Amino acid sequence: MNDTKVVIVPCSGIGKSYGTVTREAAYDVVEDLRPDETQLVALSMLVLGDETARAAVAQLPAVTIDGCKLACATKMVRESGGTVAREYAVLDAYRRHREMKPAGIAELNEGGRQLARALADEIATGIDQIKRSLSADWADSADSEAEKSAESAESADDSSSAEADNA
Numbered sequence: 416m417n418d419t420k421v422v423i424v425p426c427s428g429i430g431k432s433y434g435t436v437t438r439e440a441a442y443d444v445v446e447d448l449r450p451d452e453t454q455l456v457a458l459s460m461l462v463l464g465d466e467t468a469r470a471a472v473a474q475l476p477a478v479t480i481d482g483c484k485l486a487c488a489t490k491m492v493r494e495s496g497g498t499v500a501r502e503y504a505v506l507d508a509y510r511r512h513r514e515m516k517p518a519g520i521a522e523l524n525e526g527g528r529q530l531a532r533a534l535a536d537e538i539a540t541g542i543d544q545i546k547r548s549l550s551a552d553w554a555d556s557a558d559s560e561a562e563k564s565a566e567s568a569e570s571a572d573d574s575s576s577a578e579a580d581n582a
């Protein structure tokens with residue numbers, strides 16, 4: 416499989432339970448579920464214009480996790496020149512899991528932890544799909560490179576046999 420990493424950018428909204436859920440979900444993905452396939456980039460680093468963070472989102476596919484419809488993480492990745500491969504919203508996850516109501520900011524309640532984990536599971540599945548499509552793209556480009564090499568080898572053969580005929 417293609418070994419390109421996927422960047423995870425949570426909005427980590429300060430002072431909001433939903434923002435805390437984005438951060439917890441991101442940690443669950445990067446530390447537990449897909450540690451070898453992902454890399455965390457803090458939104459604050461993008462906002463500050465940190466070169467390493469900007470380079471990561473410019474070069475790698477990004478998954479964003481937003482705590483509300485203002486979608487700060489998604490907007491900032493795009494403004495930093497990145498490509499958002501998938502965007503997730505905590506509110507959408509909550510609509511699917513109404514029994515997991517988040518509360519708390521510095522520390523989430525049990526519902527918030529469960530919601531973060533459920534969202535992290537969805538994101539992990541999305542990352543697998545992104546990786547599969549990257550592998551397919553890579554295989555396609557490898558095939559077309561192989562075809563180009565074969566064609567140029569054939570045309571080299573043709574021209575050398577034409578030269579031989581003319582000699």
Ligand code: SF4
Nearest residue numbers: 426428482483486487
């Ligand atoms: S997306 Fe919403 S919760 Fe997250 S940082 Fe922006 S305003 Fe805050």
